[in-house]
Amino acid sequence: MATTTSEKSVNNGVNVEALLGAREALTQAPEAAAFKWRATCNWVNGTHSRSTVEGFYGLGDEQKHKTLFTFDSDHPEVFASEDKGATPVEIVLAGLAGCLTAGIAAVAQLREIQLRSVSATLEAGMDIRGILGADGDVRNGFDGIKVTYKIDADASPDDIKALVAQSQKRSAVYDIITNPTNVTVEVK
């Protein structure tokens, strides 16, 4: 790692020492690394639901966020709905963006690259004949996701591309989307 000769140290707001410490500790104690993320959801009306996130499990214990987070989801008026929230698929895009962007900040901190601004625009194509059941050959989900990053940072274009590439390599949501994940739905 390069040592910076200037007085100003890089600060992207990420505590990499804590992350590296956690990585070291958890290599020795893998049970503590078993996390469980949770969400609950209640139907409101029509296609409108409200999901809440508060508690999760990790480091061997039940944990709680500082506050309760809520996510309204709905369908838009062009779907003959009431548009009381973003669509679930848009929330997935937001999840992907959040995960990748957090990764960029963390990797930049680790590599001592000062970020000035990072913004992503995402777009995903979808043929809605899939979800409408109009054509069995059309999948329900996205036919692809395109993420475009604009990053202003103290680094060469290749080093910036490397941040983005590394972020994808270690991203949870990127993995969830690009690789198969088992989903079990029960009715109690």
Added chain:
Amino acid sequence: MAWWLAKRSIDHVVLERGEVANSWRTERWDSLRLLTPNWQSRLPGYGYLGTDPDGFRTMPETIDFLERYAKVIAAPVRSHTNVTSVRSNASGYEIVTHDGSWQCEAVVIATGACNIPQVPALAQAVPAAITTLTPMQYRNPGQLEQSGVLVVGASATGAQIADEIHRSGRPVTLAVGEHVRVPRIYRGKDIQWWMDAIGLLDERYDEVDDLVRARNVPSLQLAGFSDRRTIDLNSLTAIGVKLVGRLAGIVDGRAQFSGSLRNMCALADLKMNRLLDAIDEWAGEHAIDGDVEPPHRFEPTTVEASPPLGLDLTRGQIKTIIWATGFRPDYSWLDVPVVDRKGFIRHDGGIVETPGMYLLGMPFLRRRKSSLIDGAGDDARDLSAHLLSYLSEQTVASRPVRRALSR
């Protein structure tokens, strides 16, 4: 190691389960050539004296090289001696073989990193009509049905096998995960020449930032073709190999490929360019820019807009799957508790945590070149020195020849 032990007057024996150069004889495919040029594929006191220093040895030539070396240094090899157990006792180690036991004060494990092919668990879901092979079973395209082949893994083995099989008229689909891209020739010189010259191959294990990562770097996409052509995903695409993402699952006879192909290729291109930057920087600092071709960069890896995410394996297009998914060492015979949770021996630069035990030939054991033929000599020198001082601590009175072994 035998060369160094003899030089240090340490009594030793080399136990080989087959013949000298066993893995080269029995676990490699027919057309394989070494990835390191002849001048660089050298052992202590035994360099290359032939007429093609920049060429790459074939398997028969490699076997011949190792056989002759063993004879020239008069290594005390016991062939066809399979070790079934290594256990520790009060006087050191007992080495159990089908042909009797050896008692010794020190033991060097040189069984290599590639004993067992790593076949993914999802292999169980491959439809019965498809033949599956590991690289250890693969010999040449002729043993495969004249139909499509899915090669899983695009590192050195996967890339080479995909190239050869596709050229034999069997269409190849190549599932690509993490891989390392390098050109064979850069600025007119072999990439192994550069890596040696800039000191990369001599980089020490206690000098790298992330040793765990360095020890797990996938094998370079390199081949020892006699025409020195580069093998990479672009060269494979150019001959018609179909690239898909990492094989992520097989469900109801359908292979699922990861949507991460583009980033896998981006990572490999970026890493290659970092190596070329380091080479250019070194060349500039050492004022050899005038003696080599000018710096340049290679075309980024071409990935189609929407690579396939699945393949129906029940449709009959694919008749063979080859698992070029890596290898792991086999320590089932090692009855000393030095193996970690993931099946690797715990060691510090080849010095195993249990006294008198040493390890050789693992990736980045002591240096980046540790798993190359050229790396064996320096590692053996270092470890034999440690072994010698260890033995001298064990004997009460010093003698000119260490009687380290008794049968």
